[in-house]
Amino acid sequence: MTACVASVAAVPASADVPLYKRAGAPAEQRAEDLLKRMTLHEKIGQMGQVAVTRIQGDCEWSGGALNETCMKTVLGDYAAGSILSGGGMPPASNTPKAWAELVNAVQKYAVENSRLHIPVLYGVDAVHGHNNVLGATVFPHQIGMGATWDPGTVEDSAAATARAVAATGIDWNFSPVADLSRDQRWGRYYETYSEDPLLAGTLAASTVKGTEQANGAKEVAASVKHFAGYSEPFNGHDRAPADVSMRYLQDTLLPPYKQAIQAGAKTVMVNSGAVNGVPATASTYLLTKVLRDQWGFKGVAVSDWEDVRALQTRYKIAADYPEAIALAVNAGVDMAMEPYFAKDWSEGLKAAVDRGLVSERRINQSVKRILALKFELGLFENPYVDPAKADAAVLGTDKDLARKAATESQVLLRNEGGTLPLSASAKKIVVAGSYADDINNQVGGWTIGWQGVPAGVKIPGTTVLKGIQEAAGAGTQVVHAKTADEAVAQAADADVTVVVVGEKAGAEGPADNPRPELTADQQALVKSLKQTGKPVVTVVLAGRPLVLGDAADTQALLMSWLPGSEGGHAVADVLFGKANPGGRLPVSWPKALGNDPLYYQQLPGTNGGPESQYHALYPFGAGLSYTSYSFDGITLDKPSVRAGDKVNLQVKVSNTGSRDGDLVVPVYVSRPTSDVLAPSRKLVAFTKVHLKAGEQQTVRLTVRPNVLAVTPGDIDGAGTQRVERGAYTFTAGEKTAGLTVR
Numbered sequence: 001m002t003a004c005v006a007s008v009a010a011v012p013a014s015a016d017v018p019l020y021k022r023a024g025a026p027a028e029q030r031a032e033d034l035l036k037r038m039t040l041h042e043k044i045g046q047m048g049q050v051a052v053t054r055i056q057g058d059c060e061w062s063g064g065a066l067n068e069t070c071m072k073t074v075l076g077d078y079a080a081g082s083i084l085s086g087g088g089m090p091p092a093s094n095t096p097k098a099w100a101e102l103v104n105a106v107q108k109y110a111v112e113n114s115r116l117h118i119p120v121l122y123g124v125d126a127v128h129g130h131n132n133v134l135g136a137t138v139f140p141h142q143i144g145m146g147a148t149w150d151p152g153t154v155e156d157s158a159a160a161t162a163r164a165v166a167a168t169g170i171d172w173n174f175s176p177v178a179d180l181s182r183d184q185r186w187g188r189y190y191e192t193y194s195e196d197p198l199l200a201g202t203l204a205a206s207t208v209k210g211t212e213q214a215n216g217a218k219e220v221a222a223s224v225k226h227f228a229g230y231s232e233p234f235n236g237h238d239r240a241p242a243d244v245s246m247r248y249l250q251d252t253l254l255p256p257y258k259q260a261i262q263a264g265a266k267t268v269m270v271n272s273g274a275v276n277g278v279p280a281t282a283s284t285y286l287l288t289k290v291l292r293d294q295w296g297f298k299g300v301a302v303s304d305w306e307d308v309r310a311l312q313t314r315y316k317i318a319a320d321y322p323e324a325i326a327l328a329v330n331a332g333v334d335m336a337m338e339p340y341f342a343k344d345w346s347e348g349l350k351a352a353v354d355r356g357l358v359s360e361r362r363i364n365q366s367v368k369r370i371l372a373l374k375f376e377l378g379l380f381e382n383p384y385v386d387p388a389k390a391d392a393a394v395l396g397t398d399k400d401l402a403r404k405a406a407t408e409s410q411v412l413l414r415n416e417g418g419t420l421p422l423s424a425s426a427k428k429i430v431v432a433g434s435y436a437d438d439i440n441n442q443v444g445g446w447t448i449g450w451q452g453v454p455a456g457v458k459i460p461g462t463t464v465l466k467g468i469q470e471a472a473g474a475g476t477q478v479v480h481a482k483t484a485d486e487a488v489a490q491a492a493d494a495d496v497t498v499v500v501v502g503e504k505a506g507a508e509g510p511a512d513n514p515r516p517e518l519t520a521d522q523q524a525l526v527k528s529l530k531q532t533g534k535p536v537v538t539v540v541l542a543g544r545p546l547v548l549g550d551a552a553d554t555q556a557l558l559m560s561w562l563p564g565s566e567g568g569h570a571v572a573d574v575l576f577g578k579a580n581p582g583g584r585l586p587v588s589w590p591k592a593l594g595n596d597p598l599y600y601q602q603l604p605g606t607n608g609g610p611e612s613q614y615h616a617l618y619p620f621g622a623g624l625s626y627t628s629y630s631f632d633g634i635t636l637d638k639p640s641v642r643a644g645d646k647v648n649l650q651v652k653v654s655n656t657g658s659r660d661g662d663l664v665v666p667v668y669v670s671r672p673t674s675d676v677l678a679p680s681r682k683l684v685a686f687t688k689v690h691l692k693a694g695e696q697q698t699v700r701l702t703v704r705p706n707v708l709a710v711t712p713g714d715i716d717g718a719g720t721q722r723v724e725r726g727a728y729t730f731t732a733g734e735k736t737a738g739l740t741v742r
């Protein structure tokens, strides 16, 4: 007896502890070990994600306090591996502390009631700050972040968001969007960074890094979405099918996802739509061949909202749910966002296995990825956060950063006769337009609620009116005109009118707009203000460039996007000249309706008539400043490189004006001739520099070879991309440099 006890004691304690419980062991090995101990039923549960509303209140859609009975069903009986709060879906009382308590309670239920004590992954759409949480600082939407052209600010903002998310116990953020903004009609245009693959991919990669390296109360995983081709619905309506050539898919659509995934993204969310006749959710080509085999992605691929079921119900490529599940899982989906029915998922995948449609080997692969993610995030060791710390970590935090981001996102497009900055000696400024004092539309969709802030809820923040009132000097009277008549009357003896126009908050399909233009009443308001003869400054609060009509030729035009809760300060800082605008359009601004999709990378031959050319009111990259700049030269390190080599170049720029400022330095490539159609110019590198008044700088940029690669071959082109040999011209400003690829 004694000897036995002694010998047990002599063995290091860790030897008795199952591998999966050893915090120090590699995540993959722990996952492997845990997987071996699980039943098929438990594994299937891990692959399902359910909306939190199904375990709250009436367990339908009421929200409210957690419901123990439904928790038992979802987390106990069907062992769901993940819970999400989609657009909104808050705890009974929407405070950070209550969010942390809610997530802790869900976590506690899973840990204590699952046989193997497996924590859940809790996911949320914190796509511009921790936007579901009342009192959280709201950052600009991605389209505005795109206008900053500033990977550093984007990364910092993502990190700030991740810290807020972590403080409420959540470990998974469904961000960034790596889709492109090419069709102004699409309701999710504002959720993207840019129409340009390099700008979008670079900023999405910064978001991944910021999210996953934030060092908050816990680790947060990013999710690159919506993989792939989601932004190309053929008719501009959300989730409508996309028909894209393999060449366009490979050379234009896939690169931004790839860049973001290769920045280390732990998860990917699948496109809800169909591409070339196959729903992405059922595409082995996308989810296995490209994502895993070509790009080496090791993480978790989650479906989008109810999309596995959609293979049966919407797309009709499966006769029943088990068949739909088999298509998705065999294509490469690891986790199904099956927000409504944990039971259906559990029974459906089981039926698919029983019918021989899905192998347990395939299930093991996905479950191992999901468990490895949970181990990597430290969930087994630290499933909970301290709710007492949540309010302080979320409420109003990082306002300075949100203001900086919003300020950097302002794009000054017109400034006749130096109307801006507004003079400090102005006696009277009229602020007009219904968007001037409307925080809810200023922040846009995905804020507190899915479609935007729900009626009756008011979020803290600074409107454009408030920003102007705070920034105006003591000698300046700021008059808020609430009606068009009042605005015109007040303008008569004013120095200037600032008219704030925009579009209503919305998200996804409900935000589609077949006529992306300023409404008639807004155009009429601007027209009558112009007729007063006093200068008019138009500020646009919108998620896309709207056709301006009568508002196109006011003295000044400032695009402010959906600038978040600090937006009013950002706008005012630019209007009064405290900030020198440095934002540049990440998209093209159409002149007239009917030109959508519109983007600068048009192929040669796009010239059937004046309306089918690149008919932009303001082109991609446009933006003015209160100083002036010149591009003085571009030089290449070498006049020729081998295909596949990096291209290093230097661009000399100067600030030729009298104010310090930030200059975006884009470099484009063009080719005199090429084997397959090439856009007349294509962004291949960019940076942003701070230039003091009168300063000249030489900036170094690198063009990675994959940015130059194109898909060769005939119209069936699905070949391997390569950099074509021949002549290339790089352009910075008006300056050019020639390169030969040998």
Ligand code: BGC
Residues within 6 Å of the ligand: 085, 086, 087, 125, 174, 225, 272, 304, 305, 508
């Ligand atoms: C959207 C995703 C989002 C998910 C969860 C879907 O409808 O397409 O972007 O992450 O809902 O809210």
Ligand code: BGC
Residues within 6 Å of the ligand: 086, 087, 088, 305, 450
């Ligand atoms: C959205 C969710 C949203 C839900 C509301 C879905 O389509 O993606 O985020 O909360 O609808 O019903």
